[in-house]
Structure formats: C-alpha cells, structure tokens
Amino acid sequence: MRKKITAAFAALALAVTSLFVATSASAIQGDDPSNPIILTSLDDVPAGAVSTGSHMRQCSTVQTWALTIPGDALIEHPEYRYLREVPAVEEVSHQEYQWSIASRTYNPGQTELTHQVYSYEQVVPTYQTQYQYQMQVQGYAEAYVIVDHGSWPSYVDHWGWVSAGTFGWEWWNGGTTQWSFSDVAVLYSGPHSAIQYQDSQYRKITTAYQFVKNGNAQQVQVGTHMEYTGETTSVLGSPWTLLGGYPHTVIDRPYIAPSFTPWVWSSYTPWQTLTTPPADPDGQDGEANPLNLRKITEGGPGVYEQKVITTPAAAAYNEYFVRRTSLAH
Numbered sequence: 001m002r003k004k005i006t007a008a009f010a011a012l013a014l015a016v017t018s019l020f021v022a023t024s025a026s027a028i029q030g031d032d033p034s035n036p037i038i039l040t041s042l043d044d045v046p047a048g049a050v051s052t053g054s055h056m057r058q059c060s061t062v063q064t065w066a067l068t069i070p071g072d073a074l075i076e077h078p079e080y081r082y083l084r085e086v087p088a089v090e091e092v093s094h095q096e097y098q099w100s101i102a103s104r105t106y107n108p109g110q111t112e113l114t115h116q117v118y119s120y121e122q123v124v125p126t127y128q129t130q131y132q133y134q135m136q137v138q139g140y141a142e143a144y145v146i147v148d149h150g151s152w153p154s155y156v157d158h159w160g161w162v163s164a165g166t167f168g169w170e171w172w173n174g175g176t177t178q179w180s181f182s183d184v185a186v187l188y189s190g191p192h193s194a195i196q197y198q199d200s201q202y203r204k205i206t207t208a209y210q211f212v213k214n215g216n217a218q219q220v221q222v223g224t225h226m227e228y229t230g231e232t233t234s235v236l237g238s239p240w241t242l243l244g245g246y247p248h249t250v251i252d253r254p255y256i257a258p259s260f261t262p263w264v265w266s267s268y269t270p271w272q273t274l275t276t277p278p279a280d281p282d283g284q285d286g287e288a289n290p291l292n293l294r295k296i297t298e299g300g301p302g303v304y305e306q307k308v309i310t311t312p313a314a315a316a317y318n319e320y321f322v323r324r325t326s327l328a329h
Contacts, residue, residue, distance in 0.1 A: 036081065036322040049084035049321060082321040092311035096271040099299025101281060103266040106290045112255035116247040117231045120240035126223040130179045132216035133187040135172040137196055139206040141165050167204055173197065178211060179218070187211040258290065266294070268304070275301050 029035050039045060140163065147160040173196055180187055189210035196204035229240065269278055277296045284292035298304075 031317060031319070033081070033320045036320040039082075039321050039323040042323065045082055045321065045323065046084055046319075049082040049319070052081045052083045078325050080323040080325075082323070084319040084321070086317050086319055088316040089311065089314035091309060091313035093307055093309040094273060095301075096273055096306050096308050097275060097300045098271050098304045099269045099277045100265055100297045100304070101267045101269060101294055102263040102297045103294045104263050105261045106293060107256075107259045107261075108290070109256040109258040110253060112251060113253040114249045114251050115233060117233060117250050118229075118235060119231050119243045119246045120229045120236050121243055122227050122239045122241060123224050124227045125221040126225050127219040128181055128222045129183070130181055130218050130220045131183055131213050132218075133178050133180055133211035134214040135174070135176040135178075135209055135211055136169040137172045137192055137194075137206040137209045138167060138169045139192075139196065139204060139208070141167055141202065141204050144201050144203075161203070164202065167196075169210070170196075172206075172209065177214070179220075181220075185212065260287075263295070263297070265297075269296065269299070271306065271308075 029037055142161040143164040144159060144161055147158045147162070178187065187210075189208065192206045192209035194206050196206050198204070228243075229236065272278065277300055280292070280296055281294045282292065286292055
C-alpha cells in the first residue's frame with residue numbers, strides 16, 4: 001500500500017514537471033505539440049485540421065481528480081491529436097495620397113469719392129453813410145413901438161425898435177442844408193447877423209449859427225472793392241467771376257485697388273487612393289477671381305503619400321490540438 005502511494009506521488013510530480021517544461025517551451029497554446037489546444041468535443045475540431053493519431057494515456061485517479069475521489073489504480077483514456085497547417089498570409093496594402101490646401105483673402109478695395117470746389121470774386125460798390133446837416137440860428141428879438149410923442153408945441157409920435165428878449169436855436173428860415181460824412185453833434189458854427197423873421201410889429205435878428213443833423217441820411221457810393229466767396233461747392237453765375245485755379249477736385253475717399261493676400265498653407269486634403277489631385281475646395285479658378293480663395297497646391301505621389309496595410313503579412317505555422325475522451329475504468 002505504501003509503495004502505491006509513493007508511486008502515485010511520483011507520477012504526480014512527473015506530470016507537474018512535464019507541464020512546467022511544456023509551458024516554458026511554448027508560451028502560446030497550440031503552437032507546439034507539447035502545448036496543444038484542448039478540444040472538448042469532436043465538433044470543436046477546426047476545419048482543415050488532420051488527425052495525427054491517438055494513443056492511450058495512463059494516469060491515476062488521484063492525479064485526475066486531485067484526490068477528490070479515492071482511488072489508487074492507474075487508468076487509461078484515449079487522446080486524439082490533430083494538426084492544422086496555417087498557410088502564410090501575404091500583406092494586402094495600398095498607397096494613399098493627399099495634397100496641401102492654400103488659402104488667401106480678398107480685399108475688394110474701394111472707389112474714389114471726390115467733389116468739386118469753386119471760388120469766386122466780384123466787384124461791389126463801396127458805400128458810406130452821409131448825414132444831412134441843417135443850419136440853425138439864435139439871436140435877439142425886437143418890437144416896433146412908439147418911443148415918445150414928441151415935445152410941445154408939436155406933438156408927433158416917434159416909433160422905434162426896442163429889445164423884446166432873445167430866442168434860442170431854431171431852423172434858419174433860408175432852409176440851408178449840407179451833406180457830410182462826419183457823424184458829429186455840430187458840424188460847424190459861428191457868428192451870424194441877419195433877419196430871421198420880421199413883420200410890422202416884431203422881428204428876430206440872428207447873432208450865431210450852427211449846422212446840426214436833421215435826421216436825414218443816405219448811402220453814397222464812394223468807390224468799389226472786391227468781394228470773395230471763399231471755397232464753395234456751389235456753382236455761381238454773373239456777377240461772380242471764377243478765380244484762377246478753380247474749380248479743383250477734392251478727394252474725400254481715396255481709391256484702393258482690389259487685392260489678394262498671398263497664398264498660405266491652411267490644411268491638407270483627406271487621404272485618397274487616386275493619384276490625381278482633387279478639385280479645388282471652393283470650385284473656383286483664376287488668379288484674378290475674387291471667389292477663388294482656396295486651391296490645391298503641392299502633394300500627391302512622391303510628396304505626400306502613405307502606405308495603408310489592410311491585411312498584415314503572416315508566416316505559415318502549425319496548430320496542434322488534442323481531444324480527450326472520458327476516462328475509461
């Protein structure tokens with residue numbers, strides 16, 4: 001009995017050692033006969049696998065069921081082994097290409113805005129105010145009365161002029177006037193001796209005169225002078241005369257020609273299999289076309305290309321399988 005137990009443990013140790021060696025020799029299950037892919041059913045045998053034979057393998061129940069079922073007899077069960085040759089796989093790939101896209105901006109510029117400027121002159125009369133002065137007089141008054149009646153024996157009345165006071169400034173009855181550009185209270189004055197007024201009983205005798213304004217005035221042309229409009233946008237006719245150098249043009253807004261910024265790189269086209277470049281993104285042509293703001297530039301074969309592998313290459317190899325049937329007692 002003791003020998004059987006010893007033999008069982010020896011077999012278990014050998015199995016564990018074999019498993020360790022197999023695992024060390026082949027890290028990928030199925031690529032080595034010592035490390036086959038375990039199949040649980042005949043239906044699991046992959047297409048293309050061929051049988052490489054079968055044999056009876058002995059193992060103890062202790063080993064198989066890990067001491068969960070008592071037993072000390074070695075038993076046999078069949079193993080069916082298979083081999084599948086997996087052929088090499090050729091790489092499947094294709095080339096893809098792309099192109100640079102350049103862009104620019106368009107400045108429409110602006111039109112010129114101008115206006116005409118004129119300047120005129122004309123001859124106009126020069127006027128000056130003239131004031132009318134009128135003569136005034138003042139003096140004394142006399143009355144004509146009986147001075148005496150004479151003496152006896154002949155009584156005859158004697159008449160004579162006697163003082164009757166004075167009179168102030170009043171307009172001279174001769175109506176004398178004079179125009180002057182001077183604007184003064186009294187134009188001039190002086191002594192005067194004349195009869196201002198007289199009748200049979202009363203008279204006024206002047207002693208002085210003066211010329212003062214009587215309220216009348218007038219505008220008198222004394223010459224001419226030039227009058228100027230300065231710069232104006234109005235067109236004037238006679239009597240205005242256009243000055244030399246006019247009209248002339250004033251620029252309110254300068255002209256700016258339409259222009260483009262330089263072409264600069266902006267992006268790439270998507271990768272494509274065609275070797276010919278795609279159409280411009282904006283669908284426009286012509287360097288002077290203001291709508292042509294994006295265009296395809298350098299790229300394509302030899303410039304921007306890449307290899308795209310859709311199926312990587314793989315070397316041929318063998319796959320190993322084992323199908324184990326139920327234990328036989």
